[in-house]
Amino acid sequence: MSNPRPRKRFGQNFLHDQHVLDRIVAAAELQETDRVLEIGPGPGALTTRLLATGLPVLAVEIDRDLAKALEERNDLNLEVKTGDVLRFNWSELLTQPPYKLIANLPYNISSQILFKVLEHRNAFSCLVLMFQKEVGERLIATEGSRNYGILSVLMQTWFHLERVIKVPPGAFFPPPKVDSVVLRMVPLSKPRVDVHDEALYRKLVKSAFAQRRKTVRNSLLGSGWQAEQIDQAFDVTEIDPGRRGETLTIEEFGALANLLCSINREDGLS
Numbered sequence: 599m600s601n602p603r604p605r606k607r608f609g610q611n612f613l614h615d616q617h618v619l620d621r622i623v624a625a626a627e628l629q630e631t632d633r634v635l636e637i638g639p640g641p642g643a644l645t646t647r648l649l650a651t652g653l654p655v656l657a658v659e660i661d662r663d664l665a666k667a668l669e670e671r672n673d674l675n676l677e678v679k680t681g682d683v684l685r686f687n688w689s690e691l692l693t694q695p696p697y698k699l700i701a702n703l704p705y706n707i708s709s710q711i712l713f714k715v716l717e718h719r720n721a722f723s724c725l726v727l728m729f730q731k732e733v734g735e736r737l738i739a740t741e742g743s744r745n746y747g748i749l750s751v752l753m754q755t756w757f758h759l760e761r762v763i764k765v766p767p768g769a770f771f772p773p774p775k776v777d778s779v780v781l782r783m784v785p786l787s788k789p790r791v792d793v794h795d796e797a798l799y800r801k802l803v804k805s806a807f808a809q810r811r812k813t814v815r816n817s818l819l820g821s822g823w824q825a826e827q828i829d830q831a832f833d834v835t836e837i838d839p840g841r842r843g844e845t846l847t848i849e850e851f852g853a854l855a856n857l858l859c860s861i862n863r864e865d866g867l868s
């Protein structure tokens with residue numbers, strides 16, 4: 599299929615800029631033993647580059663026509679799975695970890711994909727991903743910035759993030775209405791915080807940003823946390839409950855979450 603008509607509902611903006619394709623592949627620093635996961639290969643401009651390295655590529659594409667065209671290449675190194683990547687069971691999909699996830703993501707589901715990546719982070723040795731610029735900026739934002747949010751905290755807890763290249767709309771067909779950015783993310787050898795209960799940590803971070811204009815204490819209360827428990831946690835960690843969630847460092851989120859975790863355990867015992 600040389601000239602597929604892009605389908606808007608699948609977020610299809612096909613990358614044709616050779617320099618950007620080169621930079622994406624270079625950023626992945628592919629080694630002989632690597633395996634690649636590509637989400638949304640589309641007509642396969644990036645896939646072709648990845649296969650040229652001789653490495654195995656697992657590609658998941660929702661568009662049946664594009665997936666079929668890729669299968670018809672009969673490339674032994676290419677395994678194509680057809681369907682919505684969010685509906686796959688990732689434990690069954692990622693049978694030979696670790697993978698390098700390299701993709702020009704469909705922007706409408708990029709956050710959901712990152713939550714999946716976080717859940718299965720041990721299956722990845724590197725991520726090189728294209729995002730809408732605003733989303734990319736949020737991911738690399740640090741405390742105190744307006745862009746700092748749930749995914750900045752969660753991704754930076756376990757990954758080192760860096761910008762690879764900014765990408766203008768003209769690099770795609772059809773050109774999107776927004777600028778884009780490619781980020782490289784590598785798992786940290788030691789996470790920023792040793793999280794004792796990941797579900798609680800995620801819930802705490804989400805609650806702290808639920809009402810960004812309120813104090814972190816009020817934002818947590820609004821999300822159903824118990825005043826007595828959170829006040830004890832603020833007290834012991836010496837974090838001012840009058841601050842806004844967006845000013846808390848990852849280490850502070852970690853300290854609060856671990857304290858709430860031990861308070862929960864004590865309450866469970868009593």
Ligand code: SAM
Pocket residue numbers: 608609610611612613614637638639640641642643644658659660661664681682683684701702703704705707
């Ligand atoms: N990789 C190609 C390129 O760089 O030109 C296409 C990128 S395009 C921005 C996003 C691709 O993701 C499209 O091929 C689209 O069909 C596919 N896609 C969209 N939603 C998807 C989903 N839920 N699961 C798997 N693929 C999806």
